[in-house]
Amino acid sequence: xxxxxxxxxxxxxxxxxxxxxxxxxxxxxxxxxxxxxxxxxxxxxxxxxxxxxxxxxxxxxxxxxxxxxxxxxxxxxxxxxxxxxxxxxxxxxxxxxxxxxxxxxxxxxxxxxxxxxxxxxxxxxxxxxxxxxxxxxxxxxxxxxxxxxxxxxxxxxxxxxxxxxxxxxxxxxxxxxxxxxxxxxxxxxxxxxxxxxxxxxxxxxxxxxxxxxxxxxxxxxxxxxxxxxxxxxxxxxxxxxxxxxxxxxxxxxxxxxxxxxxxxxxxxxxxxxxxxxxxxxxxxxxxxxxxxxxxxxxxxxxxxxxxxxxxxxxxxxxxxxxxxxxxxxxxxxxxxxxxxxxxxxxxxxxxxxxxxxxxxxxxxx
Numbered sequence: 001x002x003x004x005x006x007x008x009x010x011x012x013x014x015x016x017x018x019x020x021x022x023x024x025x026x027x028x029x030x031x032x033x034x035x036x037x038x039x040x041x042x043x044x045x046x047x048x049x050x051x052x053x054x055x056x057x058x059x060x061x062x063x064x065x066x067x068x069x070x071x072x073x074x075x076x077x078x079x080x081x082x083x084x085x086x087x088x089x090x091x092x093x094x095x096x097x098x099x100x101x102x103x104x105x106x107x108x109x110x111x112x113x114x115x116x117x118x119x120x121x122x123x124x125x126x127x128x129x130x131x132x133x134x135x136x137x138x139x140x141x142x143x144x145x146x147x148x149x150x151x152x153x154x155x156x157x158x159x160x161x162x163x164x165x166x167x168x169x170x171x172x173x174x175x176x177x178x179x180x181x182x183x184x185x186x187x188x189x190x191x192x193x194x195x196x197x198x199x200x201x202x203x204x205x206x207x208x209x210x211x212x213x214x215x216x217x218x219x220x221x222x223x224x225x226x227x228x229x230x231x232x233x234x235x236x237x238x239x240x241x242x243x244x245x246x247x248x249x250x251x252x253x254x255x256x257x258x259x260x261x262x263x264x265x266x267x268x269x270x271x272x273x274x275x276x277x278x279x280x281x282x283x284x285x286x287x288x289x290x291x292x293x294x295x296x297x298x299x300x301x302x303x304x305x306x307x308x309x310x311x312x313x314x315x316x317x318x319x320x321x322x323x324x325x326x327x328x329x330x331x332x333x334x335x336x337x338x339x340x341x342x343x344x345x346x347x348x349x350x351x352x353x354x355x356x357x358x359x360x361x362x363x364x365x
Contacts, residue, residue: 021330041061096346142180251268252265253288287310
């Protein structure tokens with residue numbers, strides 16, 4: 001889907017003092033309580049996250065919000081594919097608002113529907129696998145258009161916590177998996193399932209036959225789109241080695257969007273929810289090094305003063321998540337109070353229906 005251009009919120013907002021912004025958000029939230037639900041992703045900065053009625057990863061937030069039917073306005077403090085998912089799952093009377101329309105996801109943007117559609121017949125011809133025997137799997141970090149393509153072609157969405165389960169389903173359902181947009185999540189899930197390295201092939205965008213040979217594709221069980229998360233790509237094996245040299249007893253846990261060499265060296269890998277649960281269950285006095293976005297790492301350190309918690313790679317800030325500032329949230333709430341919803345995210349009904357098929361298929365696996 002396409003977005004309207006972000007509205008300039010104006011100098012009167014940008015000139016506000018930080019404390020005044022926080023106080024006004026709290027007042028607006030109280031005023032709008034009967035109709036408002038604020039959703040906050042774990043990667044949001046604390047001064048936005050603190051106002052969330054629900055917090056979690058992208059799909060958890062969308063599903064929980066959809067179960068709350070009495071709130072008309074869902075203000076999603078996350079990025080655009082999350083707001084789309086919320087709109088797909090929301091009731092007809094609900095509106096999803098994104099505080100800043102520049103809060104996107106570069107990885108999601110790496111696989112457009114047009115690019116995937118163009119690659120589909122080329123992959124079928126080069127691999128010798130009929131189109132109906134290719135099972136598309138898309139990470140939830142993808143656009144509604146891509147999810148709709150997957151729904152139309154018998155595939156499923158996956159999350160970072162169930163990617164292995166969905167890949168196993170897809171292996172049983174067809175002869176070849178086409179996984180997008182995140183190559184690293186796909187490779188890590190395939191590796192966890194015991195697939196051989198030559199059974200997992202990387203499809204490079206814009207290159208003839210994805211830069212693959214027919215021999216490569218004839219052996220492949222999983223073909224990975226060459227997308228990636230810019231934040232998690234900042235973690236390297238050298239970072240793991242550094243922390244182990246500092247403390248041999250350290251527990252390293254990383255997000256599965258990290259490159260496979262990092263995941264193999266870590267003690268554990270997991271989604272944001274999985275990381276939170278693992279740290280919470282850790283023994284007092286334990287030392288954790290976490291490979292994911294810095295706002296979550298800092299929050300965990302604050303929440304668990306009985307543990308030592310460090311970031312695997314300091315400075316891993318997601319700039320698009322960080323596009324949403326407290327002042328953007330205040331601007332949205334002020335407009336709601338004035339009866340003027342702004343930055344509404346709407347997925348066209350025909351796209352939403354097909355995208356929901358791919359989400360429902362995942363939930364049924």
